[in-house]
Amino acid sequence: MIIAEDVAILPAGIAWGLLIAFSILWVALGWYLGRNNKTAEDHMLAGRNVGLALATATAMATWVTANTTMTAPQLALQLGVWGMFGYSLGALGLILFAPLARRIRELMPHGFTSGDFIRLRFGKFTWRVFLVVSLIYAFGWLVSLAMAGGVLINALAGIDYRVGMTVILTVCVLYTLLGGLRAVIGTDFVQTIIIILGVAFIAWLTIDKVGFEAIHFNLMEERPELLNLLFPAAIMFLFNNLLFGVGEIFHSNVWWSRAFAFGRSVGFRAYLLAGLLWLPIPIVAGFVALATPALGINVPVADMVGPLVAAEVLGLTGAIVVFIVVFAALASSLDSLLAATSDLVTRDIYRGHFRPRASEDEQFRATKVMVVLLGLLTWAAASYRGELPIIGSLAAVLYFTGAFVASAIWPVVAGLYWRRANPTGAALSMIAGTTLGLVSYFVIGFYVAALVGAAVSLAVLVLFTWIAPRDFDWRSLAEAEPRGTAGTTGGVR
Amino acid sequence: MTISVGALGTIVVIATSIATLAPILLITLFVHDWKRGCLW
Numbered sequence A: 001m002i003i004a005e006d007v008a009i010l011p012a013g014i015a016w017g018l019l020i021a022f023s024i025l026w027v028a029l030g031w032y033l034g035r036n037n038k039t040a041e042d043h044m045l046a047g048r049n050v051g052l053a054l055a056t057a058t059a060m061a062t063w064v065t066a067n068t069t070m071t072a073p074q075l076a077l078q079l080g081v082w083g084m085f086g087y088s089l090g091a092l093g094l095i096l097f098a099p100l101a102r103r104i105r106e107l108m109p110h111g112f113t114s115g116d117f118i119r120l121r122f123g124k125f126t127w128r129v130f131l132v133v134s135l136i137y138a139f140g141w142l143v144s145l146a147m148a149g150g151v152l153i154n155a156l157a158g159i160d161y162r163v164g165m166t167v168i169l170t171v172c173v174l175y176t177l178l179g180g181l182r183a184v185i186g187t188d189f190v191q192t193i194i195i196i197l198g199v200a201f202i203a204w205l206t207i208d209k210v211g212f213e214a215i216h217f218n219l220m221e222e223r224p225e226l227l228n229l230l231f232p233a234a235i236m237f238l239f240n241n242l243l244f245g246v247g248e249i250f251h252s253n254v255w256w257s258r259a260f261a262f263g264r265s266v267g268f269r270a271y272l273l274a275g276l277l278w279l280p281i282p283i284v285a286g287f288v289a290l291a292t293p294a295l296g297i298n299v300p301v302a303d304m305v306g307p308l309v310a311a312e313v314l315g316l317t318g319a320i321v322v323f324i325v326v327f328a329a330l331a332s333s334l335d336s337l338l339a340a341t342s343d344l345v346t347r348d349i350y351r352g353h354f355r356p357r358a359s360e361d362e363q364f365r366a367t368k369v370m371v372v373l374l375g376l377l378t379w380a381a382a383s384y385r386g387e388l389p390i391i392g393s394l395a396a397v398l399y400f401t402g403a404f405v406a407s408a409i410w411p412v413v414a415g416l417y418w419r420r421a422n423p424t425g426a427a428l429s430m431i432a433g434t435t436l437g438l439v440s441y442f443v444i445g446f447y448v449a450a451l452v453g454a455a456v457s458l459a460v461l462v463l464f465t466w467i468a469p470r471d472f473d474w475r476s477l478a479e480a481e482p483r484g485t486a487g488t489t490g491g492v493r
Numbered sequence B: 001m002t003i004s005v006g007a008l009g010t011i012v013v014i015a016t017s018i019a020t021l022a023p024i025l026l027i028t029l030f031v032h033d034w035k036r037g038c039l040w
Helices: A012-034 A039-046 A052-063 A066-079 A081-088 A092-109 A113-122 A124-157 A159-208 A210-222 A232-252 A253-261 A267-278 A281-295 A302-314 A316-353 A360-385 A394-400 A402-406 A409-417 A423-443 A446-465 A475-479 B004-035
Strands: none
Touching: A012 A052, A012 A081, A012 A159, A012 A316, A012 A409, A012 A446, A039 A159, A039 A253, A039 A316, A039 A360, A052 A092, A052 A159, A052 A253, A052 A267, A052 A302, A052 A316, A052 B004, A066 A081, A066 A124, A066 A232, A066 A281, A066 A302, A081 A281, A092 A253, A092 A267, A092 A409, A113 A124, A113 A253, A113 A316, A113 A409, A113 A423, A113 A475, A124 A159, A124 A232, A124 A253, A124 A302, A124 A316, A124 A360, A124 A402, A124 A423, A159 A253, A159 A302, A159 A316, A159 A360, A159 B004, A210 A281, A210 B004, A232 A402, A232 A446, A253 A316, A267 B004, A281 A302, A281 A409, A281 B004, A302 A316, A316 A360, A394 A402, A394 A446, A402 A423, A402 A446, A402 A475, A409 A423, A409 A446
């Protein structure tokens, strides 16, 4: 759906002003923070010694995406209270990753990517299967974020979808290119503060102006199913979302690269704290959608409900706050994903498959080229929003990848903690889990894809390991580190 | 079984309060790390 400029809730002039001001801020900050990057390790892992404040903020900011600020209200509108509670269970992914982050840092003090771990732990076949799963997910998430940017700017200011999407993507590519992970983490801190304050501000004013009595009464009159605690599809969604969140975090290089980048004793505390602070965000962001019957808002497209409520309750101020919040949320996730995926492609595809003897300088340059290429590919895919059969809404794109990521949960967990896990079983568990998860996505619905993917993957991995257990020496993860990497380990904490 | 207005209100107010305090905690941690010279 395209919003015409004359019915938009934010004047285009103000929207352009905000876009330009924040774009300059992010790019300047990115350049400043990354100006001393000299090696691939500096660029990809920010020196491996990130402290607790920046580590916590970057984990939070990356996990609070436009999908949180826009899809949480959408799910509250579609699935009621369980929609927003279910989304908040995504925090468990961060919390459960805390011990994994500590173990990853201990086992692989020189590691760079999640692909490094899978290759060393399970061998090349499983590594390649994992790369397919991981890259499909990363690209799906990138496209959904770019789409969210275009949708938001169009919904709020009437600026053409492709123009808005192009601006946001270009800004993120630019500062990720200039500053690498240091720029990503530094901007994430500022973006986290903006996002949380903005979301809380809108929620407090909605509570004040509409009130819980009016919200509850009007929902009971018009949409009582949204208050139903036994809404079957919503309960399925709750478990599905939990597994989806865990799968996303456990396998994705976005989170692994941070585990390698955080100081030695920081990873556990940072992920735990970030999860606890993230837990209420989807409830705060999603709750406002429940006010639509009380406010008499007609919602033309579900994923626009958040901005529409904010504009109705707060007028121009609400539209400005939402615009800034979602721009920050989009940037904080897009930059992280661009950085982590370019690292994965550089290390595991370019270096791992084509240039095994690539020097430090060559990898440094290749990472930057990959950021630009990923940006271009994402732009091309997001430009065709609505013209591909599976791309219809943000949630559809997001949950399509659920089957892929959930099937990677158990191979990662077993790889880190189960000495006898079978490598072939790990590969086949991802293939079978993804396949049956996708079948359930199309046959049953988006809310079961991750659930089925995780269950099938677990069954296959356990079966293979039970039939043919393999021994593994954890020390080989540190010893077998690829040659040619920088010798520094950073991390005195 | 529907959620009561009291339960809904309580959950949302607690969640919004935590979200309001989170930036203060992060800024405090930032200042703490900065003073100790361990931001990065």
